[in-house]
Amino acid sequence: MDHVIALRACGFQPPPDNIEILLLQTSYGEHHWTPPRGHVDPGEDDLTTALRETHEEAGLGKDHLRMVDGFLQRLHYPVRGKDKEVLYMVAELCDLNTRVILSEEHQDYRWAKLKEACELAKYQDLQDTLTAAQRYIETDGKQ
Template identity: 75%
Template structure:
């Protein structure tokens, strides 16, 4: 059975910039292993549904709760890969930070965070499946929602 994790691709819109240059994504740098950059995510607890996991993990890892986020309808990405020889699947929803000035508060699992535009997010993320997910989020925002 595959390990299962859930999280959010979190973005904010900067009012002083014009679309699509006004969109920045939140990435967290792990404080362990290769110190990779990733959106907030974590493993599903027994009896917990996927969206509840994503919300809990985002609060734990970045200090951002449901009151800070607007989940974007219609966007859900599933990534499948192996970690130390075990199958893992990760679900990502897309969520907008309601107030772009809300502070991020990191847990001990992370040592740094950045708000970055798509190109920089893809450079930091390194893994192709995460780069593709970030690109899909940007495309969705530009086509389905309009970059506003």
């Protein structure tokens, strides 16, 4: 399983036009754009993995993030003949001045509003997940 913390929102209950999504561009393969994510280490729970991977890939640790409770989206798709599951969660960046520090796995990053994030993400299931996450934030979890 992969896990991710995908969104940055400006303020505790941000207006929809201030929501930005963190996407990282891989430095390998097709150079695709995704939120931070990675494989679960033995003994880790989902949240621990999401926080660790976000810190490793973007330099954003648990001191930089505030979890948005209640949103969890699962994606399933084949990779090299095997089923892959990715869990997406949502967190807000506590301090908007916090810098993203990329790992060697990525060559670029972007904080993007939903329309641009969906254009960069390209895959329909990820676009649907980003849209659902934004809707969840906009409605304060009351969908």
